[in-house]
Amino acid sequence: MPARSPLYRDLDGFVAGRADPKLPDHRRVDRRRARARLVPRRGEVSLELVATRNHHEYGVQKLVNLVHEVFLHLHAYHPEYMWEHFDAPQE
Secondary structure (H helix, E strand, C coil), X not given: CCCCXXXXXXXXXXXXXXXXXXXXXXXXXXXXXXXXXXXXXXXXXXXXXXXXXXXXXXXXXXXXXHHHHHHHHHHHHCHHHHHHHHCCCCC
16 A cells, blocks of 8 residues: 555554554553554555564564454455455455
8 A cells, every 4th residue: 555545644543543542552552561563664565563672572462463453454445455455355
């Protein structure tokens, strides 16, 4: 996805919103323990989660959860992207 596309902006806001203190603990990425962001590189976008010191297990767990939530978000709000890039069913 191009870094300046509406899809990128939407997904970037979604990932940044995972640190919102209003989210339940199991869905939130605690900024004191890890930071998540989208990183555009040479026309591609990576999801990055960096765990702070001694919070590596937390970081791995949150990264797996975050990838799942991104997948669900894309499926719900950008199904055409899922059809094209993940061969998701169109029903």
